[in-house]
Amino acid sequence: MKRIIVLALAACMVLGAALGASAAEFKASGYLYAGYDYLNVDEQGKVNDFSQRFRSQIDIIASEALSGTVFFEIDQDWGYTKAGNVGGGSGGRIGADGVNIETKRAYMTFMVPSTTVQVRAGIQGLALPGAVAGSPIINDDVAAIVASTSYDNVGVTAFFARPYAGSKDKFQNAGTIGDLFGAIVSADFDVVTVSPYFMFSNNGENSALGYDNLAGTAGKEAQWIGVAVEAAPIENLTLTFDGIYGKVDTLDAGYFVAAKAAYAMDFAVPAILAWYGSGLDDDGDNLFPVINGGLNFVPTTLVGFGAAATSEDALFGSAAGKWGVSLQASEMSFIEKVSHTFRATYIQGTNDDDFASVASLSDWTTDDKAYEFDFVTTYAMYDNLDLIVDLAYVVTDLDDAAPSTDDVFKAAIGAKYNF
Template sequence: MKRFATLMLAFALVLGAISGAQAATIKAKGQWAFDFSWLDSGDFTSQDDDGNSDDDFSASQRFRTQVDVIASEALKGVVFFEVGTTVWGRTDGALGTDGKSVEVRRSYIDWIVPNTDVKVRMGLQGLSLPGAVAPSSMVFDDDVAGLTVSYAINDNVGVTALWARPVDASGNEGSDNNTYDEVDMFALVVPVTLDGFKITPYGAYASVGKDANFTGVTNGGAEFLSGMLSMTEFANGAIDSSSSTYDAWWGGAAFEMTYFAPFSLKMDAVYGSKTADDDAESAERSGWIVAALAEYKLDMVTPGILAWYGSGEDDDLDNGSERMPSVSPTGWGVTSFGYPGSVYRQDTYFGLNGAGTWAVGLQLADISFMENLSHVFRLVYMKGTNDADVIKNNAGVRDAFTPGNTYVFLTDEDSAIEVNFDTTYKIYENLSLVVEMGWIKLDMDEDTWADQDFSDAKKLVFNFVYDF
């Protein structure tokens, strides 16, 4: 009798689970991406000059899928998996495969506060501060654990508040080494939409502990450090441990105008500052970036002018840094080679935003002379706004910023030209072939960089992208 009762109870639990599952609607979407790439002198040095040979070709793939578990219009859960990037012939892409590179990039719930229009999202999610020139922020755009609350005041004005925790290096607060090991970030965004205009002002604040250097964190650490460290700290490879905590804040706005269509204008402007609690002036960092994209849409092409200016370093290491700090602006894709604008291979040769550089470029987008085939052409000239003496007079800083060690640090005596020609052909409605061709000519001052030789970087990439 007890066995029968146990079986009936198990049967009831199974039926309950099935019933519960049927109460939710499950939807899935995602992307398979394949990359066949040829890359030459990716670090701007030619190995042939050293008597070595380049390994230029590689093939890889990546799978991303998002699963929505929808209970009602007021409640749903989302989980976002990524498999890869898997390089063919290496590790889990080698003979026998059996890859274990499955990542949970996002896992959150969306819900509406009962009897209100307040929307809440909590969990591992993709967060970005506003951006117009590129659909991403120059300060912060990444996956992170956090809480977002948004409310539409009326048809024209909304408000979003967020709290994110990019890092908590240790849950044990019992030693001095991890008392200040967290980063907490808060932001307020107020989008205002009018007829033909949209402006989104925002403010953000981050509390950065001196031990929050992402030690042991596999993702995001490099972006965080490169965006927060002063020149002195960058040369040392870590946040200055003489200060207990740091404060960082940003204020900016994204602006879009389509009122005079087919002419459109997009602009971003942001100022940021990082200060140290213990008056460690050499560890401070502050600066600003302004970017703009003006376009005029024609039937078969959309010509545009792209430009930006970011404040740069002076020649004094002791007074801190003059480039704008950032947390993780991983999607500022103004180009598809030097910046992360590729559909797959997210190259970042010049950093993750325009800090320390100015640029002007010509862009021809939406070039189309036949159905299902389109092109984008860019020609961008970049020059540094950093004083060359900060490199000439500090060998440790020069070694830290030499191309090949990190992203390219352009001084006011250095420049670069980047050319992109990218083609998209829709093989099927959901399958596209994207061919990306890029060339970067780097002109670095010999006196500044101790007579080092730099080569042109070139790429040819065939991307197959299946969206479902």
């Protein structure tokens, strides 16, 4: 018995030494959210849901030059599950036990020896610059290789991403692959930061990857050239601008411009924001192209992923094919630990009314317009726990998109624990 114990202790010592030699620091961060969402779209119907979401990012840090990251998500609508209780969103029905862990990201980050070049490889978040309200082109999780470096006041990033391949069999996916290539340069001149960039989409002729808001573009190539500018000319004043040119194959190019001016005061940050995303002309050209929805430019609660609580509604789709002007006030606080955001926004479509037959709540023509009013309240109950009330009311005049819809009302309340 003593001999067995000694051998076991020796094995533990050897194993412990091996583990010590490859010791890594683990850091976890993320959030847990639960809440209720009510959405009334007049005659279109109602949403009456409770939902929850858990997201956790785990960083495995070997040194300042090497780390790995995994990012998981579990989300459910209460009372709902998928067939077989398997897949993302499963497990909300009685009995729970859904097989539902989603891998959002999994990548490694390392420094090239004796250089300032950082490389990140794997499924990761990839976003083009968006100074005003996020990128209207892409801000998503995708398999990619990203290399970045900096010198003095200039940073340079180059990337390759593969959002789509038709088959995992390398002998069968010829012509089905969709790839993205791009580069970003960011120059900081103290009071102004300028970030020009470009991206090229190289899709095989049999690729299913297209541009969500342009029908019949699967397998077509596209390119974008843009610039994001952020300036602080005087104390408390911030000016931002985005200008982008986007073209798909032989179609006429589209464009997207946005600007915002914000002034920080003691009790709030008032701002004015405006954008214009070109729409389809009478020949079916000129619409600004986006990838995977283009919903990360967020001027309002219901245009883009703007919901502060529960689901990211994006009821009115992306800002492409629309223009708008928004008066805003954020960080309003009159009671300790309670803050508010208010937005009043006019929105109108930019697609030619010749396309009225395919208009919808997310795709508007020039005959479609709306006035959206958003009010978000956040109560910081504890350092890591927020209670959120998210309200939106929209007066609509959607002649083509949804003529039977006179108004839209959204009310959501939830709790968010950040860790």
